[in-house]
Protein backbone atom coordinates (compact mmCIF):
# COMPACT_ATOMS: atom_id res chain seq x y z
CA UNK A 264 0.00 0.00 0.00
CA UNK A 265 1.35 3.40 -0.99
CA UNK A 266 1.08 5.59 2.12
CA UNK A 267 -0.52 9.02 2.41
CA UNK A 268 1.64 12.00 3.30
CA UNK A 269 2.97 12.05 6.86
CA UNK A 270 0.90 13.87 9.49
CA UNK A 271 -1.87 16.24 8.61
CA UNK A 272 -1.11 17.19 5.03
CA UNK A 273 1.30 17.61 2.17
CA UNK A 274 3.15 20.92 2.32
CA UNK A 275 3.96 22.62 -0.96
CA UNK A 276 5.03 26.26 -1.24
CA UNK A 277 3.81 28.19 -4.28
CA UNK A 278 6.14 30.23 -6.47
CA UNK A 279 6.70 33.82 -5.36
CA UNK A 280 4.11 35.89 -7.22
CA UNK A 281 3.77 39.11 -5.29
CA UNK A 282 6.14 41.97 -5.86
CA UNK A 283 8.83 41.49 -3.24
CA UNK A 284 10.28 45.00 -3.36
CA UNK A 285 8.01 46.09 -0.55
CA UNK A 286 9.61 43.50 1.76
CA UNK A 287 12.51 45.43 3.24
CA UNK A 288 14.24 42.92 5.44
CA UNK A 289 16.19 39.94 4.28
CA UNK A 290 18.05 37.06 5.85
CA UNK A 291 20.97 35.36 4.12
CA UNK A 292 21.01 31.61 4.79
CA UNK A 293 23.65 28.90 4.52
CA UNK A 294 23.83 26.16 1.90
CA UNK A 295 22.72 23.81 4.66
CA UNK A 296 19.59 25.88 5.47
CA UNK A 297 18.84 26.13 1.77
CA UNK A 298 18.40 22.35 1.60
CA UNK A 299 15.93 22.44 4.47
CA UNK A 300 13.94 25.17 2.72
CA UNK A 301 13.91 23.08 -0.45
CA UNK A 302 12.57 20.04 1.38
CA UNK A 303 9.98 22.05 3.31
CA UNK A 304 8.73 23.59 0.05
CA UNK A 305 8.53 20.40 -2.00
CA UNK A 306 6.66 18.03 0.27
CA UNK A 307 9.59 15.99 1.63
CA UNK A 308 9.29 17.36 5.18
CA UNK A 309 5.46 17.26 5.30
CA UNK A 310 3.66 18.11 7.54
CA UNK A 311 6.29 20.70 8.60
CA UNK A 312 5.74 23.94 6.68
CA UNK A 313 8.60 25.98 8.10
CA UNK A 314 11.23 26.30 10.79
CA UNK A 315 10.29 25.04 14.22
CA UNK A 316 9.62 27.20 17.27
CA UNK A 317 10.86 26.58 20.78
CA UNK A 318 7.90 24.44 21.89
CA UNK A 319 8.12 22.29 18.76
CA UNK A 320 11.86 21.79 19.22
CA UNK A 321 11.33 20.80 22.85
CA UNK A 322 8.56 18.41 21.89
CA UNK A 323 10.66 16.78 19.14
CA UNK A 324 13.77 16.39 21.27
CA UNK A 325 12.00 15.26 24.47
CA UNK A 326 8.98 13.35 23.11
CA UNK A 327 10.02 12.51 19.52
CA UNK A 328 6.79 14.09 18.26
CA UNK A 329 5.40 17.38 17.03
CA UNK A 330 3.09 19.04 19.60
CA UNK A 331 0.03 17.50 17.84
CA UNK A 332 1.44 14.01 18.45
CA UNK A 333 2.73 13.35 14.91
CA UNK A 334 6.01 11.45 15.17
CA UNK A 335 9.02 13.61 14.22
CA UNK A 336 12.70 13.29 15.06
CA UNK A 337 14.78 16.22 13.78
CA UNK A 338 14.00 19.87 14.61
CA UNK A 339 14.22 22.22 11.63
CA UNK A 340 16.23 25.07 13.05
CA UNK A 341 16.98 28.42 11.42
CA UNK A 342 19.62 30.25 13.40
CA UNK A 343 20.32 33.92 12.67
CA UNK A 344 22.56 36.71 13.95
CA UNK A 345 21.26 38.49 17.06
CA UNK A 346 20.92 41.89 15.30
CA UNK A 347 18.64 40.41 12.65
CA UNK A 348 16.48 38.58 15.20
CA UNK A 349 16.24 41.80 17.16
CA UNK A 350 15.03 43.77 14.14
CA UNK A 351 12.25 41.34 13.15
CA UNK A 352 8.68 41.56 14.40
CA UNK A 353 6.48 38.51 14.83
CA UNK A 354 4.06 38.20 11.91
CA UNK A 355 6.26 40.11 9.48
CA UNK A 356 7.49 38.69 6.15
CA UNK A 357 11.19 38.48 5.41
CA UNK A 358 13.05 37.66 2.21
CA UNK A 359 15.30 34.61 2.50
CA UNK A 360 18.36 34.96 0.30
CA UNK A 361 21.20 32.67 -0.72
CA UNK A 362 24.24 34.35 -2.26
CA UNK A 363 22.04 37.46 -2.42
CA UNK A 364 19.39 35.84 -4.60
CA UNK A 365 15.88 35.67 -3.14
CA UNK A 366 14.91 32.01 -2.69
CA UNK A 367 11.90 32.21 -0.36
CA UNK A 368 9.59 34.37 1.72
CA UNK A 369 9.31 33.50 5.40
CA UNK A 370 6.53 34.63 7.68
CA UNK A 371 8.18 35.13 11.06
CA UNK A 372 6.38 33.49 13.96
CA UNK A 373 8.89 33.98 16.75
CA UNK A 374 12.52 34.61 17.76
CA UNK A 375 14.09 32.73 20.61
CA UNK A 376 17.35 31.51 22.09
CA UNK A 377 18.21 27.84 22.27
CA UNK A 378 20.45 26.06 24.76
CA UNK A 379 22.97 24.49 22.41
CA UNK A 380 24.35 22.07 25.03
CA UNK A 381 20.89 20.63 25.55
CA UNK A 382 20.20 20.52 21.83
CA UNK A 383 23.47 18.74 21.04
CA UNK A 384 23.01 16.21 23.82
CA UNK A 385 19.45 15.36 22.83
CA UNK A 386 20.17 15.39 19.13
CA UNK A 387 23.46 13.51 18.90
CA UNK A 388 23.91 11.82 22.27
CA UNK A 389 26.49 12.24 25.00
CA UNK A 390 29.47 12.14 22.68
CA UNK A 391 28.34 15.22 20.77
CA UNK A 392 31.61 17.05 21.38
CA UNK A 393 33.28 14.81 18.82
CA UNK A 394 30.45 15.05 16.32
CA UNK A 395 31.24 16.77 12.97
CA UNK A 396 27.91 18.60 13.00
CA UNK A 397 28.40 19.85 16.59
CA UNK A 398 31.30 22.00 15.46
CA UNK A 399 29.19 23.37 12.62
CA UNK A 400 26.34 24.32 14.97
CA UNK A 401 28.36 25.74 17.85
CA UNK A 402 29.98 28.32 15.64
CA UNK A 403 26.57 29.76 14.89
CA UNK A 404 24.39 32.11 16.92
CA UNK A 405 22.16 30.49 19.52
CA UNK A 406 19.31 32.75 18.36
CA UNK A 407 16.72 31.12 16.12
CA UNK A 408 13.78 32.24 14.00
CA UNK A 409 10.65 30.16 13.61
CA UNK A 410 8.16 30.70 10.83
CA UNK A 411 6.42 29.42 7.75
CA UNK A 412 7.89 29.29 4.24
CA UNK A 413 5.04 30.94 2.36
CA UNK A 414 6.53 30.94 -1.12
CA UNK A 415 9.74 30.07 -2.97
CA UNK A 416 11.59 30.90 -6.18
CA UNK A 417 12.65 27.44 -7.33
CA UNK A 418 14.83 28.73 -10.18
CA UNK A 419 17.13 30.37 -7.65
CA UNK A 420 18.07 27.14 -5.90
CA UNK A 421 21.55 26.41 -7.22
CA UNK A 422 21.48 22.61 -7.13
CA UNK A 423 23.57 20.41 -9.31
CA UNK A 424 20.71 17.99 -9.89
CA UNK A 425 17.16 18.87 -10.73
CA UNK A 426 15.10 16.82 -8.36
CA UNK A 427 11.41 16.09 -8.37
CA UNK A 428 8.90 17.21 -5.81
CA UNK A 429 7.12 14.45 -3.91
CA UNK A 430 3.95 14.73 -5.97
CA UNK A 431 5.86 13.96 -9.18
CA UNK A 432 7.45 10.89 -7.60
CA UNK A 433 4.02 9.70 -6.47
CA UNK A 434 2.71 10.19 -10.00
CA UNK A 435 5.43 7.88 -11.39
CA UNK A 436 4.65 5.22 -8.78
CA UNK A 437 0.97 5.44 -9.62
CA UNK A 438 1.52 5.29 -13.39
CA UNK A 439 3.71 2.21 -13.03
CA UNK A 440 1.07 0.56 -10.87
CA UNK A 441 3.44 -0.30 -8.02
CA UNK A 442 1.72 -1.33 -4.79
CA UNK A 443 4.90 -1.58 -2.75
CA UNK A 444 8.04 0.53 -3.15
CA UNK A 445 11.08 0.10 -0.97
CA UNK A 446 13.19 3.26 -0.49
CA UNK A 447 16.98 3.07 -0.25
CA UNK A 448 19.01 6.06 0.94
CA UNK A 449 22.70 6.29 0.17
CA UNK A 450 25.62 8.70 0.06
CA UNK A 451 28.02 6.36 -1.73
CA UNK A 452 28.49 4.53 -5.02
CA UNK A 453 26.82 1.11 -5.17
CA UNK A 454 29.04 -1.80 -4.10
CA UNK A 455 28.09 -5.48 -4.15
CA UNK A 456 26.75 -5.32 -0.58
CA UNK A 457 24.26 -2.66 -1.70
CA UNK A 458 23.38 -4.75 -4.74
CA UNK A 459 22.62 -7.72 -2.48
CA UNK A 460 20.20 -5.56 -0.46
CA UNK A 461 18.57 -4.06 -3.57
CA UNK A 462 17.94 -7.53 -4.97
CA UNK A 463 16.44 -8.73 -1.71
CA UNK A 464 14.09 -5.75 -1.93
CA UNK A 465 13.27 -6.55 -5.59
CA UNK A 466 12.37 -10.10 -4.52
CA UNK A 467 9.92 -8.79 -1.95
CA UNK A 468 8.50 -5.56 -3.35
CA UNK A 469 7.16 -4.25 -6.67
CA UNK A 470 9.90 -1.66 -6.91
CA UNK A 471 12.99 -0.24 -5.30
CA UNK A 472 13.55 3.54 -5.19
CA UNK A 473 17.27 4.34 -5.13
CA UNK A 474 17.37 7.80 -3.58
CA UNK A 475 20.93 9.11 -3.13
CA UNK A 476 21.29 12.14 -0.84
CA UNK A 477 22.70 14.95 -2.96
CA UNK A 478 24.11 17.94 -1.09
CA UNK A 479 26.56 18.93 1.66
CA UNK A 480 28.38 16.01 3.24
CA UNK A 481 31.42 15.50 5.38
CA UNK A 482 34.91 15.47 3.97
CA UNK A 483 35.82 12.20 2.30
CA UNK A 484 32.30 11.34 1.07
CA UNK A 485 32.01 10.78 -2.67
CA UNK A 486 31.13 13.87 -4.80
CA UNK A 487 27.48 14.06 -5.87
CA UNK A 488 28.06 13.75 -9.63
CA UNK A 489 30.06 10.53 -9.12
CA UNK A 490 27.34 9.03 -6.95
CA UNK A 491 24.79 9.72 -9.66
CA UNK A 492 27.00 8.56 -12.57
CA UNK A 493 27.86 5.32 -10.78
CA UNK A 494 24.18 4.68 -10.00
CA UNK A 495 23.20 5.33 -13.61
CA UNK A 496 25.70 2.69 -14.79
CA UNK A 497 24.54 0.30 -12.09
CA UNK A 498 20.84 0.75 -12.82
CA UNK A 499 21.42 0.23 -16.56
CA UNK A 500 23.46 -2.95 -16.16
CA UNK A 501 22.55 -4.82 -12.95
CA UNK A 502 18.95 -4.26 -11.88
CA UNK A 503 15.67 -4.40 -13.85
CA UNK A 504 15.43 -0.74 -14.81
CA UNK A 505 11.65 -0.77 -15.29
CA UNK A 506 11.25 -1.65 -11.60
CA UNK A 507 14.11 0.47 -10.28
CA UNK A 508 13.56 4.18 -9.71
CA UNK A 509 16.62 6.43 -9.41
CA UNK A 510 15.65 9.69 -7.77
CA UNK A 511 18.25 12.06 -6.29
CA UNK A 512 17.09 13.82 -3.14
CA UNK A 513 18.56 17.23 -2.32
CA UNK A 514 19.42 16.90 1.31
CA UNK A 515 22.09 18.06 3.76
CA UNK A 516 23.41 15.17 5.86
CA UNK A 517 23.66 15.76 9.62
CA UNK A 518 24.95 12.33 10.75
CA UNK A 519 22.40 12.09 13.56
CA UNK A 520 22.11 8.28 13.43
CA UNK A 521 18.70 7.05 14.67
CA UNK A 522 16.96 10.44 14.52
CA UNK A 523 18.19 11.03 11.00
CA UNK A 524 17.27 7.49 9.93
CA UNK A 525 13.70 8.30 10.98
CA UNK A 526 13.73 11.57 9.02
CA UNK A 527 15.09 9.77 5.93
CA UNK A 528 12.27 7.25 6.29
CA UNK A 529 9.57 9.93 6.56
CA UNK A 530 10.97 11.71 3.48
CA UNK A 531 10.59 8.42 1.55
CA UNK A 532 7.09 7.97 2.94
CA UNK A 533 6.23 11.42 1.59
CA UNK A 534 7.62 10.32 -1.80
CA UNK A 535 5.24 7.35 -1.75
CA UNK A 536 7.46 4.51 -0.49
CA UNK A 537 5.77 1.79 1.55
CA UNK A 538 9.05 0.42 2.99
CA UNK A 539 12.48 1.78 3.79
CA UNK A 540 15.84 0.06 4.18
CA UNK A 541 17.70 0.88 7.39
CA UNK A 542 21.29 -0.26 7.87
CA UNK A 543 23.02 -1.08 11.14
CA UNK A 544 24.77 2.31 11.32
CA UNK A 545 22.37 4.38 9.24
CA UNK A 546 23.41 8.06 9.01
CA UNK A 547 26.14 7.36 11.53
CA UNK A 548 29.70 8.60 11.66
CA UNK A 549 32.87 7.69 13.55
CA UNK A 550 31.12 4.86 15.46
CA UNK A 551 29.19 7.36 17.60
CA UNK A 552 25.99 5.32 17.57
CA UNK A 553 25.57 1.75 18.78
CA UNK A 554 24.84 -0.98 16.24
CA UNK A 555 21.24 -1.50 17.35
CA UNK A 556 20.31 2.08 18.20
CA UNK A 557 18.56 2.74 14.88
CA UNK A 558 16.45 -0.38 15.15
CA UNK A 559 15.49 0.42 18.75
CA UNK A 560 14.61 4.05 17.98
CA UNK A 561 12.55 3.30 14.88
CA UNK A 562 10.76 0.44 16.62
CA UNK A 563 9.93 2.68 19.59
CA UNK A 564 8.40 5.25 17.21
CA UNK A 565 5.64 2.69 16.47
CA UNK A 566 3.57 2.43 13.31
CA UNK A 567 4.07 5.58 11.24
CA UNK A 568 2.65 4.39 7.91
CA UNK A 569 5.93 3.20 6.36
CA UNK A 570 7.69 0.02 7.39
CA UNK A 571 11.42 0.00 8.13
CA UNK A 572 13.30 -2.98 6.69
CA UNK A 573 16.33 -3.56 8.91
CA UNK A 574 19.35 -5.08 7.22
CA UNK A 575 22.55 -6.44 8.72
CA UNK A 576 25.96 -5.63 7.38
CA UNK A 577 26.71 -7.52 4.16
CA UNK A 578 30.20 -8.88 3.47
CA UNK A 579 31.81 -11.25 0.99
CA UNK A 580 32.98 -14.56 2.46
CA UNK A 581 35.76 -16.33 0.54
CA UNK A 582 34.81 -19.76 1.89
CA UNK A 583 31.09 -19.42 1.22
CA UNK A 584 32.15 -17.76 -2.05
CA UNK A 585 29.20 -15.41 -1.87
CA UNK A 586 27.76 -12.35 -0.20
CA UNK A 587 26.68 -13.09 3.35
CA UNK A 588 25.62 -11.63 6.66
CA UNK A 589 26.40 -12.86 10.19
CA UNK A 590 23.15 -14.80 9.96
CA UNK A 591 24.16 -16.81 6.90
CA UNK A 592 27.92 -17.36 7.17
CA UNK A 593 29.50 -19.71 9.74
CA UNK A 594 33.13 -18.71 9.02
CA UNK A 595 35.65 -16.53 10.79
CA UNK A 596 36.65 -12.92 10.15
CA UNK A 597 39.79 -13.86 8.11
CA UNK A 598 37.64 -15.23 5.29
CA UNK A 599 35.51 -12.07 5.03
CA UNK A 600 35.92 -8.94 2.93
CA UNK A 601 34.03 -6.02 4.45
CA UNK A 602 32.81 -3.11 2.35
CA UNK A 603 33.40 0.48 3.23
CA UNK A 604 33.56 3.85 1.53
CA UNK A 605 37.23 4.02 2.57
CA UNK A 606 38.01 0.74 0.81
CA UNK A 607 36.56 2.05 -2.47
CA UNK A 608 38.21 5.47 -2.10
CA UNK A 609 41.63 3.89 -1.52
CA UNK A 610 41.20 1.82 -4.67
CA UNK A 611 40.37 4.92 -6.68
CA UNK A 612 43.48 6.64 -5.32
CA UNK A 613 45.67 3.65 -6.18
CA UNK A 614 43.93 3.11 -9.53
CA UNK A 615 43.37 -0.49 -8.47
CA UNK A 616 40.32 -2.31 -9.81
CA UNK A 617 38.39 -3.85 -6.91
CA UNK A 618 37.63 -7.54 -6.65
CA UNK A 619 34.46 -8.37 -8.63
CA UNK A 620 32.83 -9.36 -5.36
CA UNK A 621 33.38 -5.88 -3.95
CA UNK A 622 32.26 -3.65 -6.82
CA UNK A 623 31.20 -4.15 -10.42
CA UNK A 624 34.08 -3.18 -12.67
CA UNK A 625 32.06 -0.88 -14.95
CA UNK A 626 30.59 0.89 -11.91
CA UNK A 627 34.10 1.37 -10.54
CA UNK A 628 35.39 2.60 -13.93
CA UNK A 629 32.59 5.17 -14.04
CA UNK A 630 33.89 6.60 -10.79
CA UNK A 631 37.60 6.25 -11.53
CA UNK A 632 37.25 7.60 -15.07
CA UNK A 633 35.47 10.76 -13.91
CA UNK A 634 37.28 11.25 -10.61
CA UNK A 635 40.26 13.16 -11.96
CA UNK A 636 38.05 15.96 -13.25
CA UNK A 637 36.52 16.58 -9.84
CA UNK A 638 39.61 16.55 -7.57
Ligand SMILES: [Zn+2]
Pocket residue numbers: 580581582583584587592593594598
Ligand atom coordinates in the same frame (compact mmCIF):
# COMPACT_ATOMS: atom_id res chain seq x y z
ZN1 LIG B 1 31.29 -17.94 5.03
